[in-house]
Amino acid sequence: MKGLRIWPMVIAAALAGLLALPASAQSTFRFGDVNGDGRINIRDAMKALRIMVQLDEPISIDQFRAADVSPRVGADGSPGDGTVGVSDVIALLSYVVGLIPASDFFPPPVSIVVDPTQATVNAGLTRQFYAMVPGSYDTRVTWSVDGGSGNGTITPAGLYTAPKSGTIPRIVTIRAASVADPSKVAAATVTIAPPATIAIDPTAITVEAASITQFTASVANDLGAGVHWQVVSGGGVITSSGLYQAPLQPGAAVVQASSVADPTQVAQAQVTIVQPALQLSDFGDANQDGKRDSADVTIVRRLAAGIIPAPPVGSKQFRAIDVWPPNLETGQIGDGQITNEDAQWILRRILNLITDNDFVPVVVKVDPPTTTINAGANQAHVLSTGEGRFTAITINDRRDPNDPNKLQGVDWFVNGIKGGNSTVGTIQDGVYLPPDVPPSDPITITAVSKADQRRSATAKVNVNKAIVLHILPRAVQVGPGAQVPFTAQMEHATPAAMAEGVTWILQGPKNSDPSTWGTLTPTGPLTAMYVAPASVTKTINVDIKVVAKADGKQSQSGNARVILNKKHDQGGGGSY
Incomplete structure (x- = not known):
């Protein structure tokens, strides 16, 4: 309701269109001071409104971020959300007219957070570290390793490489210092373990x-x-x-x-x-004459009674006779001894009281028993990471009547639907592709034997929300030759999706020469280094996007902007 009470003021000011004073390139823009006059008042709210409705263009990234005041702590810890909109105008007006105190308007003091704070890395291997700088528009950090390169190295994007030699195991410390405020430092400890x-x-x-x-x-x-x-x-x-x-x-x-x-x-x-010692037809054929009949039952009964000596345990004849019980969990036939139960089981098969599928049952195993995957994951992700890929083992399976060189195998079902559908996800040859939206019901994968549809095995799938991406820094203003590390943040991503990483995309103004955009080079699964061109003839905006390799959906990409300014000092840059 508070927002509704100030809307008449917003509308009146917009109609007047006279409250926003012009700002110059020399103005100093701070949080909320959108016109750069050193104060926060109604003129700043109106300037933010004019930027929102595109009556005015921000003259610099500093002015843009001065207007982007809501939320005071964004998803990445820095102020704002990367846009100037209604919520920013309302927040400014609410502060100006006293509806919210300064503590609820201004961002918290600058701090720095490192993730993870503790890690163990095998000698010579790598581990990615991330840093957030809550309360600051400038999310850049400087990484370092205590003790120098003898304790490992770390890239500007936070990729740590453990040393191959020296005392192992041992503990080293890495640090991240805020570029905006170098006095703000966070540390993480790394235990270097012997090689696997x-x-x-x-x-x-x-x-x-x-x-x-x-x-x-x-x-x-x-x-x-x-x-x-x-x-x-x-x-x-x-x-x-x-x-x-x-x-x-x-x-x-x-x-x-x-x-x-x-x-x-x-x-x-x-x-x-x-070649297998026994075929299906060999089971129960005690005299090995190629058929099952009463003579076989008589032989087994005489063996069970000890009237005639038993064949060696594990021999072909012994295995053909030891048919009871069939284990429906493991697929094992027999129990290592010859008894009257074996004779009775063979007799039941001879009399057709049971089928071959009862006599020597097919057993189905599915692996893994459970998995987690993101909604919208694509086939390339499943095939490369194995996440969402199921394997069916069919013990005592029959040969495919259409191809004797193959087993009959299984049919795949998702929640009882053969092959699945767009709501629950689809499966083919054990490759499960989840729907774009997590299903409301739990997902069960079932592999059903083609030889005997009574035999099946199941697995569970947890479908996470679709991956959401952010890029840090969200925007940066740089001059010729500047280098800026970018990091992609992935929300809801599974560990496999995180490890697979993202695809980076660099896009300059339409119809412009790509050589004027600079270069963007991946440095890790979630990191990349942007290098501005050596020469900048005019100010241009270059957009950076990331797309999760797990789903490849540009509609869910993260976005950042590089403002190339020919007047900006080489190698420097304000980031947001």
């Missing part, structure tokens, strides 16, 4: 075609980052937990485990794939 190492078990193994093998990896000094599994050659599939299913054809394969903390650290296993 990895080992795989087993390192060599012979397996039957289509069989399942569990590989394990032990990683030292991985800082909890985990292991990335992949099949380097030879075929087959492997889950994120190291469960490997061999291909149908005999041959050789290589399974690799790599450290997520340091992808250069890898370990490999050699896999020899041989």
Whole structure:
């Protein structure tokens, strides 16, 4: 209601159009003092109004930010939101007429915040640090490492590289100092850990075609980052937990485990794939004559009673007879002993009281069991990061009748919808693409066996909000040759989306020569360095955009502006 009480004043002043005094290039603009006369009064509110409705153009970035007073603490900690609008005019008028006190109008004192404040980094690896400068238009900071380069290095954009040598482990300190007020400093401590190492078990193994093998990896000094599994050659599939299913054809394969903390650290296993000893028709064929009949039941009963000697445990004949119980969790057939239950189970199959799908059931496994992904994530992100990509393992699966070199596999469902839809997201070949808006209902991915639709496995998906981007600094005024580091901030982003980073876009005035815009070079997943051209013949505005690689949507891009001023001192610049 307070805003409504001052609107008559705004309208009257706008109609008069006489309250905004002209400002000169020599005026000193401070927060709220939009006309630069050293005071904050109704004339400043009217000047902000004229800028808002584009009757006036700000003569400098300082005047623009003097008018951008709402909110007093923006999303990045600096005053304003990068625009001059109704909320700024209302805030100025409210302060002028005494509706809000100075403590609710002026920004808080300048401070600096570093994120993270503590980190552990393997020797020779990197970690990105970020700094915010609440209360200041100038969000630039100067980074440094206590003790010099022997304790590591850090770029102007905050990318720290740990040293490869020296005492390890040890703790070093990095600092960020505000360019606007160098007395404002924040620090972070970094523990330098030994390099990560990895080992795989087993390192060599012979397996039957289509069989399942569990590989394990032990990683030292991985800082909890985990292991990335992949099949380097030879075929087959492997889950994120190291469960490997061999291909149908005999041959050789290589399974690799790599450290997520340091992808250069890898370990490999050699896999020899041989023809399976048993086919589906072999189970229950005790006398190995190519068919199941009463003779097989008699043999199994005599074996169970100890009348005739049992074949060696693990032999083809033993495995063909040991058919009870089938484990619907692991897919294992039998329990390592021959009993009357085995004979009874074979008899039930001979009498067609059960089917092959009961006799030797298909078991489906889906990995990972749960994942989180941002709304709107694209296929390139899923394929490159694995976030939203599911793997189905089908134990005891049947061959594809249309292609005997393949297993039948699974059909994929999202919340019970085959292939999903635009509301819940879509899935094809295990690649889940979320909708642009987080669904109201929880998301369940289901893999259903094509050979036996009774057999399935599920996984859960948490769909985060779509990524929101900001750029710091929001605007900067520079002269020829100036260098300005920019940082992209990502809201709601998953760790994988953060690690994948952003795409930087530099755009100058329409129909202008791109060589007059300067250059913008990425320096990290979320950082870039802008370098102004060596020569600036006239003042121009150059826009910087960032687009999250995870979704590629320019409609959700972050924006910043570089004002190239030929009169500005080389290498300097006021930022916002």
